Amino acid sequence: MRNEDNSSLLSDEEILDNAKIVMIAGHDTISILLTFMVRLFANDPSVYEAVSQVWAFSMTHMDETIFPDPWKFDPKRFEQQVPAPPYSFVAFGGGQRICPGYEFAKIETLAMVHHWVTRFTWKLSGKDDSFSREPMPVFNQGLPIQITPKKTSGAL
Incomplete structure:
Protein backbone atom coordinates (compact mmCIF):
# COMPACT_ATOMS: atom_id res chain seq x y z
CA MET A 1 0.00 0.00 0.00
CA ARG A 2 1.10 3.51 -0.72
CA ASN A 3 0.41 6.99 0.68
CA GLU A 4 -0.93 9.77 -1.53
CA ASP A 5 2.65 10.82 -2.34
CA ASN A 6 3.40 7.23 -3.51
CA SER A 7 5.58 6.48 -0.47
CA SER A 8 5.23 3.22 1.45
CA LEU A 9 2.88 3.19 4.45
CA LEU A 10 5.23 0.82 6.30
CA SER A 11 8.86 0.03 5.72
CA ASP A 12 10.01 -3.57 5.37
CA GLU A 13 11.52 -3.30 8.86
CA GLU A 14 8.19 -2.10 10.33
CA ILE A 15 6.32 -4.94 8.64
CA LEU A 16 8.83 -7.47 10.02
CA ASP A 17 8.57 -5.93 13.52
CA ASN A 18 4.76 -6.18 13.40
CA ALA A 19 4.95 -9.85 12.37
CA LYS A 20 7.30 -10.59 15.28
CA ILE A 21 4.95 -8.86 17.74
CA VAL A 22 2.00 -10.95 16.53
CA MET A 23 3.96 -14.19 16.95
CA ILE A 24 5.28 -13.29 20.41
CA ALA A 25 1.92 -12.02 21.66
CA GLY A 26 0.17 -15.16 20.40
CA HIS A 27 2.68 -17.40 22.16
CA ASP A 28 2.47 -15.59 25.49
CA THR A 29 -1.30 -15.25 25.64
CA ILE A 30 -2.04 -18.88 24.78
CA SER A 31 0.63 -20.34 27.05
CA ILE A 32 -0.56 -18.17 29.95
CA LEU A 33 -4.21 -19.02 29.32
CA LEU A 34 -3.50 -22.75 29.17
CA THR A 35 -1.33 -22.62 32.31
CA PHE A 36 -4.10 -20.91 34.26
CA MET A 37 -6.59 -23.48 32.99
CA VAL A 38 -4.39 -26.30 34.34
CA ARG A 39 -4.36 -24.50 37.70
CA LEU A 40 -8.12 -24.02 37.70
CA PHE A 41 -8.87 -27.63 36.73
CA ALA A 42 -6.47 -28.93 39.37
CA ASN A 43 -7.93 -26.73 42.11
CA ASP A 44 -11.60 -27.23 41.30
CA PRO A 45 -12.58 -30.80 40.34
CA SER A 46 -16.17 -29.72 39.69
CA VAL A 47 -14.99 -27.35 36.97
CA TYR A 48 -12.76 -30.05 35.50
CA GLU A 49 -15.72 -32.46 35.48
CA ALA A 50 -18.06 -29.91 33.92
CA VAL A 51 -15.56 -29.03 31.20
CA SER A 52 -14.93 -32.67 30.39
CA GLN A 53 -18.74 -33.29 30.07
CA VAL A 54 -20.37 -30.06 28.65
CA TRP A 55 -17.85 -27.40 27.86
CA ALA A 56 -18.84 -23.74 27.39
CA PHE A 57 -15.62 -21.72 27.47
CA SER A 58 -15.62 -18.96 30.04
CA MET A 59 -15.48 -15.33 29.05
CA THR A 60 -12.87 -13.38 30.95
CA HIS A 61 -14.23 -9.90 31.35
CA MET A 62 -14.95 -8.78 34.88
CA ASP A 63 -17.93 -6.39 34.51
CA GLU A 64 -20.52 -7.74 36.95
CA THR A 65 -23.32 -5.87 35.18
CA ILE A 66 -22.67 -7.95 32.07
CA PHE A 67 -21.16 -11.14 33.52
CA PRO A 68 -22.55 -11.99 36.99
CA ASP A 69 -19.94 -13.24 39.46
CA PRO A 70 -17.14 -12.78 36.89
CA TRP A 71 -14.32 -14.15 39.09
CA LYS A 72 -15.98 -17.56 39.27
CA PHE A 73 -15.38 -19.99 36.43
CA ASP A 74 -18.81 -21.48 35.73
CA PRO A 75 -19.26 -23.40 32.46
CA LYS A 76 -23.05 -23.30 32.91
CA ARG A 77 -23.01 -19.48 32.99
CA PHE A 78 -23.80 -19.18 29.30
CA GLU A 79 -26.46 -21.86 28.98
CA GLN A 80 -29.38 -19.60 29.98
CA GLN A 81 -27.85 -16.12 29.90
CA VAL A 82 -29.07 -13.39 27.57
CA PRO A 83 -26.30 -12.67 25.04
CA ALA A 84 -23.76 -10.07 26.12
CA PRO A 85 -24.29 -6.59 24.69
CA PRO A 86 -22.32 -5.83 21.51
CA TYR A 87 -18.67 -4.89 22.08
CA SER A 88 -18.74 -5.93 25.74
CA PHE A 89 -16.35 -8.84 25.19
CA VAL A 90 -13.23 -7.50 23.52
CA ALA A 91 -10.48 -9.69 24.92
CA PHE A 92 -8.83 -9.69 21.51
CA GLY A 93 -9.44 -6.02 20.70
CA GLY A 94 -11.88 -4.88 18.07
CA LEU A 124 -0.83 -29.64 41.58
CA SER A 125 2.44 -30.77 43.16
CA GLY A 126 3.22 -27.51 44.94
CA LYS A 127 1.27 -25.66 47.60
CA ASN A 140 5.64 -17.14 41.77
CA GLN A 141 6.82 -20.74 42.30
CA GLY A 142 6.14 -22.09 38.83
CA LEU A 143 3.18 -24.45 38.53
CA PRO A 144 4.47 -27.99 39.16
CA ILE A 145 1.88 -30.64 38.33
CA GLN A 146 1.65 -34.43 38.34
CA ILE A 147 0.10 -35.75 35.14
CA THR A 148 -1.48 -39.20 34.83
CA PRO A 149 -2.70 -40.62 31.51
CA LYS A 150 -6.30 -41.84 31.62
CA LYS A 151 -6.83 -45.51 30.93
CA THR A 152 -8.59 -45.89 27.61
CA SER A 153 -10.27 -48.77 25.89
CA GLY A 154 -9.35 -48.58 22.25
CA ALA A 155 -7.80 -45.92 20.03
CA LEU A 156 -7.45 -42.30 21.13
Whole structure:
Protein backbone atom coordinates (compact mmCIF):
# COMPACT_ATOMS: atom_id res chain seq x y z
CA MET A 1 0.00 0.00 0.00
CA ARG A 2 1.10 3.51 -0.72
CA ASN A 3 0.41 6.99 0.68
CA GLU A 4 -0.93 9.77 -1.53
CA ASP A 5 2.65 10.82 -2.34
CA ASN A 6 3.40 7.23 -3.51
CA SER A 7 5.58 6.48 -0.47
CA SER A 8 5.23 3.22 1.45
CA LEU A 9 2.88 3.19 4.45
CA LEU A 10 5.23 0.82 6.30
CA SER A 11 8.86 0.03 5.72
CA ASP A 12 10.01 -3.57 5.37
CA GLU A 13 11.52 -3.30 8.86
CA GLU A 14 8.19 -2.10 10.33
CA ILE A 15 6.32 -4.94 8.64
CA LEU A 16 8.83 -7.47 10.02
CA ASP A 17 8.57 -5.93 13.52
CA ASN A 18 4.76 -6.18 13.40
CA ALA A 19 4.95 -9.85 12.37
CA LYS A 20 7.30 -10.59 15.28
CA ILE A 21 4.95 -8.86 17.74
CA VAL A 22 2.00 -10.95 16.53
CA MET A 23 3.96 -14.19 16.95
CA ILE A 24 5.28 -13.29 20.41
CA ALA A 25 1.92 -12.02 21.66
CA GLY A 26 0.17 -15.16 20.40
CA HIS A 27 2.68 -17.40 22.16
CA ASP A 28 2.47 -15.59 25.49
CA THR A 29 -1.30 -15.25 25.64
CA ILE A 30 -2.04 -18.88 24.78
CA SER A 31 0.63 -20.34 27.05
CA ILE A 32 -0.56 -18.17 29.95
CA LEU A 33 -4.21 -19.02 29.32
CA LEU A 34 -3.50 -22.75 29.17
CA THR A 35 -1.33 -22.62 32.31
CA PHE A 36 -4.10 -20.91 34.26
CA MET A 37 -6.59 -23.48 32.99
CA VAL A 38 -4.39 -26.30 34.34
CA ARG A 39 -4.36 -24.50 37.70
CA LEU A 40 -8.12 -24.02 37.70
CA PHE A 41 -8.87 -27.63 36.73
CA ALA A 42 -6.47 -28.93 39.37
CA ASN A 43 -7.93 -26.73 42.11
CA ASP A 44 -11.60 -27.23 41.30
CA PRO A 45 -12.58 -30.80 40.34
CA SER A 46 -16.17 -29.72 39.69
CA VAL A 47 -14.99 -27.35 36.97
CA TYR A 48 -12.76 -30.05 35.50
CA GLU A 49 -15.72 -32.46 35.48
CA ALA A 50 -18.06 -29.91 33.92
CA VAL A 51 -15.56 -29.03 31.20
CA SER A 52 -14.93 -32.67 30.39
CA GLN A 53 -18.74 -33.29 30.07
CA VAL A 54 -20.37 -30.06 28.65
CA TRP A 55 -17.85 -27.40 27.86
CA ALA A 56 -18.84 -23.74 27.39
CA PHE A 57 -15.62 -21.72 27.47
CA SER A 58 -15.62 -18.96 30.04
CA MET A 59 -15.48 -15.33 29.05
CA THR A 60 -12.87 -13.38 30.95
CA HIS A 61 -14.23 -9.90 31.35
CA MET A 62 -14.95 -8.78 34.88
CA ASP A 63 -17.93 -6.39 34.51
CA GLU A 64 -20.52 -7.74 36.95
CA THR A 65 -23.32 -5.87 35.18
CA ILE A 66 -22.67 -7.95 32.07
CA PHE A 67 -21.16 -11.14 33.52
CA PRO A 68 -22.55 -11.99 36.99
CA ASP A 69 -19.94 -13.24 39.46
CA PRO A 70 -17.14 -12.78 36.89
CA TRP A 71 -14.32 -14.15 39.09
CA LYS A 72 -15.98 -17.56 39.27
CA PHE A 73 -15.38 -19.99 36.43
CA ASP A 74 -18.81 -21.48 35.73
CA PRO A 75 -19.26 -23.40 32.46
CA LYS A 76 -23.05 -23.30 32.91
CA ARG A 77 -23.01 -19.48 32.99
CA PHE A 78 -23.80 -19.18 29.30
CA GLU A 79 -26.46 -21.86 28.98
CA GLN A 80 -29.38 -19.60 29.98
CA GLN A 81 -27.85 -16.12 29.90
CA VAL A 82 -29.07 -13.39 27.57
CA PRO A 83 -26.30 -12.67 25.04
CA ALA A 84 -23.76 -10.07 26.12
CA PRO A 85 -24.29 -6.59 24.69
CA PRO A 86 -22.32 -5.83 21.51
CA TYR A 87 -18.67 -4.89 22.08
CA SER A 88 -18.74 -5.93 25.74
CA PHE A 89 -16.35 -8.84 25.19
CA VAL A 90 -13.23 -7.50 23.52
CA ALA A 91 -10.48 -9.69 24.92
CA PHE A 92 -8.83 -9.69 21.51
CA GLY A 93 -9.44 -6.02 20.70
CA GLY A 94 -11.88 -4.88 18.07
CA GLY A 95 -12.33 -3.07 14.78
CA GLN A 96 -9.12 -2.27 12.95
CA ARG A 97 -7.09 -3.22 16.04
CA ILE A 98 -8.54 -6.72 16.46
CA CYS A 99 -5.93 -9.40 17.05
CA PRO A 100 -5.26 -11.16 13.74
CA GLY A 101 -4.73 -14.47 15.52
CA TYR A 102 -7.79 -14.55 17.76
CA GLU A 103 -9.63 -17.28 15.85
CA PHE A 104 -6.48 -19.39 15.87
CA ALA A 105 -6.08 -18.75 19.62
CA LYS A 106 -9.63 -19.92 20.31
CA ILE A 107 -9.19 -23.08 18.22
CA GLU A 108 -5.79 -23.84 19.76
CA THR A 109 -7.21 -23.42 23.27
CA LEU A 110 -10.26 -25.59 22.56
CA ALA A 111 -8.10 -28.33 21.06
CA MET A 112 -5.67 -28.36 24.00
CA VAL A 113 -8.38 -28.41 26.67
CA HIS A 114 -10.21 -31.23 24.85
CA HIS A 115 -6.96 -33.21 24.69
CA TRP A 116 -6.26 -32.59 28.38
CA VAL A 117 -9.65 -33.55 29.77
CA THR A 118 -10.12 -36.61 27.56
CA ARG A 119 -6.63 -38.07 27.97
CA PHE A 120 -5.19 -36.94 31.30
CA THR A 121 -5.86 -36.16 34.92
CA TRP A 122 -3.54 -34.02 36.99
CA LYS A 123 -2.98 -32.47 40.36
CA LEU A 124 -0.83 -29.64 41.58
CA SER A 125 2.44 -30.77 43.16
CA GLY A 126 3.22 -27.51 44.94
CA LYS A 127 1.27 -25.66 47.60
CA ASP A 128 1.80 -22.13 46.25
CA ASP A 129 -0.09 -21.32 43.06
CA SER A 130 -0.04 -17.55 43.59
CA PHE A 131 1.03 -15.32 40.75
CA SER A 132 2.11 -11.77 39.97
CA ARG A 133 2.07 -9.65 36.82
CA GLU A 134 5.44 -8.78 35.26
CA PRO A 135 3.58 -7.44 33.07
CA MET A 136 2.14 -10.81 32.01
CA PRO A 137 0.97 -13.23 34.73
CA VAL A 138 3.79 -15.40 36.11
CA PHE A 139 3.42 -18.04 38.83
CA ASN A 140 5.64 -17.14 41.77
CA GLN A 141 6.82 -20.74 42.30
CA GLY A 142 6.14 -22.09 38.83
CA LEU A 143 3.18 -24.45 38.53
CA PRO A 144 4.47 -27.99 39.16
CA ILE A 145 1.88 -30.64 38.33
CA GLN A 146 1.65 -34.43 38.34
CA ILE A 147 0.10 -35.75 35.14
CA THR A 148 -1.48 -39.20 34.83
CA PRO A 149 -2.70 -40.62 31.51
CA LYS A 150 -6.30 -41.84 31.62
CA LYS A 151 -6.83 -45.51 30.93
CA THR A 152 -8.59 -45.89 27.61
CA SER A 153 -10.27 -48.77 25.89
CA GLY A 154 -9.35 -48.58 22.25
CA ALA A 155 -7.80 -45.92 20.03
CA LEU A 156 -7.45 -42.30 21.13
